[in-house]
Amino acid sequence: MRTLFAFHGGVHPPTHKEESTRTPIAQTPLPSKLVIPLSQHVGNRAVPIVQVGERVLKGQKIGRPEGKLSSAVHASTSGTVTAIDMQLVAHHSGLPDLCVTIVPDGKDEWIAHRGVDISQTSHSDLRHLLRKAGVVGLGGAVFPSDLKTDAHHHKIKSLVINGAECEPYITCDDMLMRERATDIVRGANLLRELLHAEEVLIGIEDNKPEAIAAMHLAVEQDKHDKMEVLSVPTMYPSGGAKQLIRILTGIEVAAGVRSTEMGVQCFNVATAYTAWRALAHGEPLLSRIVTVTGNVTDAQNFDVLIGTPLEELVALAGSKPDTDRHIMGGPMMGVDLPAGTIGITKATNCIIESSPKLFPPQPPALPCIRCTRCADVCPAELQPQDLYWFAKSNNFGKTEEFHLFDCIECGACAYVCPSNIPLVQYYRYAKSEIHERERDKKAADLARERHEYRQLRIERDKQEKAEKLAQKEREAAAKAAQAAATPVATPDDTQQKLIEEALARAKAQAAAAHPQNTETLTPEQSAEIAAIEARRAKIREMAADAGADDEPPKSH
Amino acid sequence: MISALWVMIGISLLLGAVLGYSAIKFKVEGNPLVEKIDAVLPQTQCGQCGYPGCKPYAEAIAKGEIGINKCPPGGEEGIQKLADLLGVEFQPFGEGAGPKGKAVAFIDEQTCIGCTLCIQACPVDAIAGAAKQMHTIIASECTGCELCLPPCPVDCITMESIEENITNWKWRHPVIIPIKAVA
Amino acid sequence: MSEYLLILVGTVFVNNIVMVKILGLCPFMGVSRKLETAIGMGAATTFVLTLGSGASYLIQHYLLGPELAYLTTLSFIVVIAGIVQFTEMAIKKTSPDLYQVLGIYLPLITTNCAVLGIPLLNVQAKHDFMQSLLFGFGGAVGFTLVMVLFAGIRERLEGADVPGIFKGTAIAMVTAGLMSLSFMGFSGLVK
Numbered sequence: 001m002r003t004l005f006a007f008h009g010g011v012h013p014p015t016h017k018e019e020s021t022r023t024p025i026a027q028t029p030l031p032s033k034l035v036i037p038l039s040q041h042v043g044n045r046a047v048p049i050v051q052v053g054e055r056v057l058k059g060q061k062i063g064r065p066e067g068k069l070s071s072a073v074h075a076s077t078s079g080t081v082t083a084i085d086m087q088l089v090a091h092h093s094g095l096p097d098l099c100v101t102i103v104p105d106g107k108d109e110w111i112a113h114r115g116v117d118i119s120q121t122s123h124s125d126l127r128h129l130l131r132k133a134g135v136v137g138l139g140g141a142v143f144p145s146d147l148k149t150d151a152h153h154h155k156i157k158s159l160v161i162n163g164a165e166c167e168p169y170i171t172c173d174d175m176l177m178r179e180r181a182t183d184i185v186r187g188a189n190l191l192r193e194l195l196h197a198e199e200v201l202i203g204i205e206d207n208k209p210e211a212i213a214a215m216h217l218a219v220e221q222d223k224h225d226k227m228e229v230l231s232v233p234t235m236y237p238s239g240g241a242k243q244l245i246r247i248l249t250g251i252e253v254a255a256g257v258r259s260t261e262m263g264v265q266c267f268n269v270a271t272a273y274t275a276w277r278a279l280a281h282g283e284p285l286l287s288r289i290v291t292v293t294g295n296v297t298d299a300q301n302f303d304v305l306i307g308t309p310l311e312e313l314v315a316l317a318g319s320k321p322d323t324d325r326h327i328m329g330g331p332m333m334g335v336d337l338p339a340g341t342i343g344i345t346k347a348t349n350c351i352i353e354s355s356p357k358l359f360p361p362q363p364p365a366l367p368c369i370r371c372t373r374c375a376d377v378c379p380a381e382l383q384p385q386d387l388y389w390f391a392k393s394n395n396f397g398k399t400e401e402f403h404l405f406d407c408i409e410c411g412a413c414a415y416v417c418p419s420n421i422p423l424v425q426y427y428r429y430a431k432s433e434i435h436e437r438e439r440d441k442k443a444a445d446l447a448r449e450r451h452e453y454r455q456l457r458i459e460r461d462k463q464e465k466a467e468k469l470a471q472k473e474r475e476a477a478a479k480a481a482q483a484a485a486t487p488v489a490t491p492d493d494t495q496q497k498l499i500e501e502a503l504a505r506a507k508a509q510a511a512a513a514h515p516q517n518t519e520t521l522t523p524e525q526s527a528e529i530a531a532i533e534a535r536r537a538k539i540r541e542m543a544a545d546a547g548a549d550d551e552p553p554k555s556h
Numbered sequence: 557m558i559s560a561l562w563v564m565i566g567i568s569l570l571l572g573a574v575l576g577y578s579a580i581k582f583k584v585e586g587n588p589l590v591e592k593i594d595a596v597l598p599q600t601q602c603g604q605c606g607y608p609g610c611k612p613y614a615e616a617i618a619k620g621e622i623g624i625n626k627c628p629p630g631g632e633e634g635i636q637k638l639a640d641l642l643g644v645e646f647q648p649f650g651e652g653a654g655p656k657g658k659a660v661a662f663i664d665e666q667t668c669i670g671c672t673l674c675i676q677a678c679p680v681d682a683i684a685g686a687a688k689q690m691h692t693i694i695a696s697e698c699t700g701c702e703l704c705l706p707p708c709p710v711d712c713i714t715m716e717s718i719e720e721n722i723t724n725w726k727w728r729h730p731v732i733i734p735i736k737a738v739a
Numbered sequence: 740m741s742e743y744l745l746i747l748v749g750t751v752f753v754n755n756i757v758m759v760k761i762l763g764l765c766p767f768m769g770v771s772r773k774l775e776t777a778i779g780m781g782a783a784t785t786f787v788l789t790l791g792s793g794a795s796y797l798i799q800h801y802l803l804g805p806e807l808a809y810l811t812t813l814s815f816i817v818v819i820a821g822i823v824q825f826t827e828m829a830i831k832k833t834s835p836d837l838y839q840v841l842g843i844y845l846p847l848i849t850t851n852c853a854v855l856g857i858p859l860l861n862v863q864a865k866h867d868f869m870q871s872l873l874f875g876f877g878g879a880v881g882f883t884l885v886m887v888l889f890a891g892i893r894e895r896l897e898g899a900d901v902p903g904i905f906k907g908t909a910i911a912m913v914t915a916g917l918m919s920l921s922f923m924g925f926s927g928l929v930k
Contacts, residue, residue: 092725093720097722367900393897393898398894422730426730429726436726440598443699445599448599450681450682451610451679560810564810567817575825582831582832583832
């Protein structure tokens with residue numbers, strides 16, 4: 001029996017998970033259209049590679065990743081691209097972003113795809129395939145998985161697979177583990193190999209006994225060694241990556257530190273599942289499990305195509321007429337969705353239909369009475385009341401001193417606050433203000449550098465000009481002096497001499513310009529150069545293979 | 557009486573000698589203050605302060621020649637930072653001299669005649685082009701200083717304000733939204 | 740030994756120069772907006788005051804004596820001004836950052852009543868050299884203590900929901916008054 005650790009604080013909100021776990025995962029019918037945002041991941045928005053009017057197949061790439069921190073986007077079914085434009089997306093801002101709209105043709109016709117033999121494929125190729133398949137973290141952070149599977153030469157001891165799912169109402173991971181445990185476990189094993197991790201620890205909250213049993217069975221059947229399914233106490237936010245790492249390994253990961261540096265990495269169960277499907281079956285990330293619950297008649301989990309309009313999905317669960325808001329995610333950390341037309345994204349784990357009865361409007365915030373209940377429950381061991389105080393008065397330097405960036409925005413502090421202060425909003429406000437200042441600072445530094453360089457250049461040009469002028473004057477003076485001294489030299493002579501001199505100079509320059517370091521080489525050096533050339537050729541080949549996917553980044 | 561005079565003269569001479577010596581001993585070259593002021597300024601190099609660039613303005617502030625409220629791109633926050641740095645009172649912007657929204661220059665490429673005048677005016681080399689070739693603004697390097705507007709003989713440069721979008725969106729100072737579920 | 744300790748405790752807490760003797764209010768209100776400024780000011784004042792107390796004792800005792808007592812204030816001012824100037828130059832050279840933070844308040848130490856007050860109190864109390872030094876040092880530590888406390892309170896006051904007319908210096912004055920009251924609690928600690 002492994003000893004588990006505890007993190008500080010935590011809360012026990014009512015879980016509301018039973019409603020949506022009564023029926024198995026349901027397949028959704030093809031929606032009338034798909035609105036697929038091109039920015040469904042952390043990092044640069046994918047670049048559209050299809051045209052309006054083009055017919056696309058299921059699994060066809062419609063957005064290629066741009067830059068290192070990015071991921072691909074695919075068509076979730078076959079059909080016609082009808083628009084590539086700005087549409088409302090699931091984002092806190094309620095602002096539109098670039099989306100591809102596809103009207104399905106009903107045939108659901110797959111593009112040619114097949115899995116790879118994982119044991120025969122190099123790790124860098126596997127990572128490349130993950131990137132091409134658009135696999136991102138499905139726990140909510142949507143960080144590109146190909147980057148997370150690179151340990152950066154750190155020795156990874158534990159791979160933590162996160163099945164805690166601590167937030168109320170959400171049951172998508174629970175149902176996935178109950179029904180598709182085998183693929184999850186195989187995916188976990190695959191991730192372990194990519195990271196060269198010693199052990200796999202699968203953490204599941206103890207309020208999901210069916211999921212725990214299913215995962216146990218899957219591990220036993222596949223005979224994975226050094227892979228453990230661990231039941232962790234139900235406590236919000238034990239499903240936070242840092243908190244689960246702490247519970248299972250006792251390691252604390254500070255803000256700004258990669259968990260790989262501490263010898264541990266964490267993936268969500270759904271990410272493990274998707275990674276397995278992508279590599280072993282060649283299926284890109286086209287659908288995900290979404291819990292639809294709250295103010296609905298039949299709360300349940302659906303296997304939803306990415307891009308399915310929200311309205312069509314909630315209608316399947318029987319959204320009641322008094323629904324006034326749609327919340328994406330859980331009640332603690334969720335996002336209010338701006339409209340019913342937005343498409344389901346890779347980050348959508350749950351849709352809670354909200355009514356005034358279910359989530360009554362928050363009473364007005366009262367002054368902070370410094371009861372420090374927030375500090376008691378803060379899983380990051382911060383002083384939320386101080387952070388609030390400084391964020392409120394725009395004292396951002398102090399918020400950073402009080403480790404604002406260790407805050408995971410779990411909302412436990414706001415949950416217990418007797419004054420109903422929207423604490424997390426204050427932290428987010430402070431964080432985004434600090435980020436903006438950093439951006440401005442960087443821009444200012446760049447502008448300063450460019451301005452200084454420009455001045456330097458102007459000054460240099462001026463000096464060079466002055467020097468040239470002086471040189472000319474000197475030459476003229478010298479010539480005049482010479483002419484005065486040797487009036488007998490015929491003009492033919494001097495010209496001949498000048499031409500000869502110029503020829504000699506040109507020759508010398510040609511000799512100097514010729515690269516001389518490749519002529520006298522030892523055999524070892526020649527061999528090395530040949531090897532480098534071969535590697536280059538292979539990389540070129542790989543790039544060509546990847547298609548448009550890996551165009552060289554645009555130069556700035 | 558004479559002794560009192562002697563005492564005071566003695567004290568003064570002694571202190572004068574010590575201070576004179578330490579003035580030589582602790583001499584500081586340059587003014588580190590200029591660097592600090594320059595670091596606070598937004599580096600748009602726009603010249604709205606009346607000085608040719610941010611550094612000269614910083615030098616003028618350090619010498620006390622000019623107020624700290626002459627930099628509209630820095631905003632009121634910039635003034636506050638300068639006030640904190642220099643230990644002086646906050647001064648508001650003068651009438652009609654407040655900051656404008658952020659913007660970048662845009663060249664109408666149909667109208668541009670390729671005269672290179674704007675390239676010479678740009679303080680941060682954010683305009684690419686050559687004589688008789690169409691010019692274009694490198695938007696990521698443009699500080700929005702508007703110095704390229706006056707020299708253009710065909711008025712083909714306009715300032716485009718930067719709209720709020722999903723990448724530069726910021727959280728506002730909190731509004732209340734319910735986050736607490738009723739059991 | 741215990742006598743020296745009593746002087747220290749007495750000057751830091753019981754007869755705190757700012758809170759009880761109400762001296763040195765100018766930097767107390769002026770430089771207490773930020774914690775690091777307050778600490779810097781406290782450190783500079785401690786240096787000047789300790790040096791000033793020692794120097795003024797020597798001047799009073801060896802140079803002036805009883806017959807030239809009427810020169811006390813005058814000569815103290817000159818000496819303190821000299822020491823402050825010297826400190827300013829030294830700080831500018833050795834720690835430009837601290838110099839930056841202290842800004843115009845460093846020369847203000849010259850006209851700081853606490854810095855002149857303590858040497859004069861030394862004369863009044865007929866302290867010997869060691870006692871003078873400790874009295875000066877203790878007074879300065881007391882000054883630094885309340886500066887730091889007050890700066891900490893003021894940093895938090897910025898976020899406080901203060902009625903409009905009380906904002907800024909007004910509420911700072913009220914806070915200073917309350918702090919002064921609380922320092923009265925130390926009276927009677929040292930007989």
